Amino acid sequence: MRSPLLRILWAFMIALLVSQVVYSFVSHRLSRYELHMHQKFSELFSDSTHYSILFLGSSKTHADIHPAIVDTICGATSYNAGVDGISLFEEKLILEGYLARHPVPRVVVLSFDLHSFSGARNFFNAKQYFPFVANKVVDTTLASHQALSGLKRFVPLLRLSDYSDDDKTVVVLKSLAGHNDIPQGEFQYKGYLSNSDHVMDEAPKSLDSQKMTPVGRALLYDIIGICRRRNITLILVYSPEYQQIFLRQAPNGKTVMDSVQNIAGREGILLLRNEQLALCNDEQYFRNVGHLNKRGAILYSEILARQINHYLQQQNR
Amino acid sequence: MLFNSSEFLLFFPVVTLLYYLLPHGWRWLLLLLASCVFYMYFVPVYILILFFTIGIDYAAGILIENSKTPATKKRFLVMSLIANIGVLAIFKYYNFFLDNIYELFAALNITYHPLPFLSILLPIGLSFHTFQAMSYTIEVYRGHQHAERHLGIYSLYVMFYPQLVAGPIERPQNLLHQFREHHSFEAQQLLDGLRLMLWGLFKKVVIADRLSIYVDTVYDHPAGYHWGNLAIATVFFTIQIYCDFSGYSDMAIGAARSMGFKLMTNFNRPYAARNIQEFWKKWHISLSTWFKDYVFIPLGGSRRGLAVTCRNTLIVFLLSGFWHGANWTFIIWGALHSLYMLAYLLYKHYSKAADRRSHLISLLSTLLTFVLVALAWVYFRANDAGSASLILQHMLTGFQAVPFQQVLKDVSQNNAIVFTNAGMLVSIAMILLMFFLERRLPAQLFSLNKRPAVDLAFCSMVLSLVFIFGVFGNKSFIYFQF
Secondary structure, eight states: OOOHHHHHHHHHHHHHHHHHHHHHHHHHHHHHHSHHHHHHHHHHHTOOOOOSEEEEOSHHHHHHOOHHHHHHHHTSOEEEOOOTTOOHHHHHHHHHHHHTTSOOOSEEEEEOOGGGGSOOOSOSSGGGGGGGTTSHHHHHHHHHTTSSOTHHHHOGGGGGGGSOHHIIIIIHHHHHTTOOSSOTTOOEETTEEOOOSOOOOOOOOOOOOOOOOHHHHHHHHHHHHHHHHTTOEEEEEEOOOGGGHHHHHSTTHHHHHHHHHHHHHHHTOEEEEGGGSGGGGOGGGEEETTEEOHHHHHHHHHHHHHHHHHHHHHHHO | OOTTSHHHHHHHHHHHHHHHHSOHHHHHHHHHHHHHHHHHTTOGGGHHHHHHHHHHHHHHHHHHHHOSSHHHHHHHHHHHHHHHHHHHIIIIIHHHHHHHHHHHHHHTTOOOOOOOOOOOOOOTTHHHHHHHHHHHHHHHHHTSSOOOOOHHHHHHHHHOGGGTTTOOOOOHHHHGGGGTSOOOOOHHHHHHHHHHHHHHHIIIIIIIHHHHHHHHHHHHSGGGSOHHHHHHHHHHHHHHHHHHHHHHHHHHHHHHHHTTOOOOOOOSOGGGOSSHHHHHHHSSHHHHHHHIIIIITTTTTTSSOHHHHHHHHHHHHHHHHHHHOSSHHHHHHHHHHHHHHHHHHHHHHHOSOTTOOOHHHHHHHHHHHHHHHHHHHHHHHSSSHHHHHHHHHHHHHOTTTSOHHHHTSOEEETTEEEEOHHHHHHHHHHHHHHHHHHHHSOGGGGGGGGOHHHHHHHHHHHHHHHHHHOOOSOOOOGGGGO
């Protein structure tokens, strides 16, 4: 090791090896810890099971819609593809990534939030898609939006910079201790993760101004187009929120909702305004102002399933 | 171009490789062109400012050397200094002066016809290359340096890319002759350079950029945080600015070293200083010695009694504060350091037992120096003097209002967690590792060559930590703004 050039080379090789081992270890432990999301993404992007109803959306979908109830009422097989924090950009990616592997569903239920149309084309949590780059749609979307591009695409250890300090330390330790992200007493079923029996006690937060941007509008039309081309029935849903708090309080919230209503009307798409349901006035059904608790999710899943069933029966006639 | 950017990852090996491949006679041209590309990555048009000062100082150097009488020499020196300070005055201080004059007029109820403010970005590294250019004409005037007749070599002296935008501020006696020397490829030299660059990169992307997340969050909204958060942010900034700036210096010295150039040391474990005077011998050495050589000593230095020494110290630190930026926060920062220094000078003057210290006293002195320096950094980092005062007030008087457990909670902004306790633990571990290694390993790490196994372990460990814990957001260096 006396030759300096050899020493540079060795140091580089050792560092690459160590970092690659650390990356593999961290990503493996993370997929063990983030069990629910990892399993959901596996089912969406790797499996090929047929589902007749696919629910797309953010955390409001994720925690609000129980597929078992929908399956019973609609006589269908449904899947809850809701992912925390995402907007239309990622919902479109999930739909396309899903269609690349699965048979075409009969119905897609797109549950939107007011922030869905902001036009943001960035990932809420890009690293959760990394293990699924075998799915072409996931791979190309990550690459074209700089989430997994350049050297990072070919040298996996460089992806370590996308993992937080928490991921690299606390999460790894928790995973080694056998813990995962499914809270004790909760369960998951076909993409649904129960949201505890907790009853809301938090005060409403101040809300950001909302916008229907041209990009947001275009993304919605993209989803409409995908469904049309594949002969999928698209249903738009605005999920329950306690006393319509976001819609009433977010500046421009009503304008965004009017825009969606106009698009739905023009395109002949069913829009379900479920923030107007009676359950929205009873805090016993809410975990917090924007999300239902376990009890609320069961009740709402039943209502939504009946709405879908009714609409499909009408269409069949 | 930033040293921690992907562009530099390509730029550096290409330039270094070409440097060794080209015949000696062409190397200056390669380095000059590379330096132009490096600088023009920021705001291309500002290279014209550099060309202007280069032209003036190049001509001034020759004119000073050719002058027959001291008076003529002085005239050309003054002309050069006015041109350099003029550039600084226009691009850096014009808006600041105008703003303060208007405020003064308004306070005195004087009516005036306002002049327009300049809406320009501050040219990057302006204070650094201007000071380096000034040191050239001063040294030629003093007869310590021959005027450089080769315009290309002189331009390179001002524009040499490793130290162009944030120093070290070189002296012509140390740097100019190196551009004429033939540097043949030596693997050892390359390793020395790369090792130092790696160490600088570690300090920048693993420590400074990680700490900046906490510091920026808290310092940008100080009213929303507890005394504890403010105190942690202040200590973190104290470490951040050291890692950011000394990291840059290490990378600059290392990049130059890879091509065979030796730049001056800029930092020497400043936070191990036992008093404020020692601190300034270890912090930003190239600027401290610049002020010492060109301001402090010409004013009479410390040989004309305590009163003159105190006056000169005050002037130097106020100028140093003002050098950093056109903002009252920097001037207050300089004033605080001058007060510290005056207090220390008085203590040293009247105390007989200054040099006989136990380990405990030394440790306490180091701690006290660190605290004083950290408190002064509050003004350096705060967005304005009002925020700095608020931070100091909350930090020094608010600790009873909030239980300590609250302080250790994750730091959030707009309901989103931006810095977790895991981030805190990683930061502390990396800071301790850095201080430990800097204490145990030789300065600039060059003599690690003699211990190949330690060298290999050091390089692989540091590079692994950069890969594993690096924060890669192409975050700029703090001192680029000066």
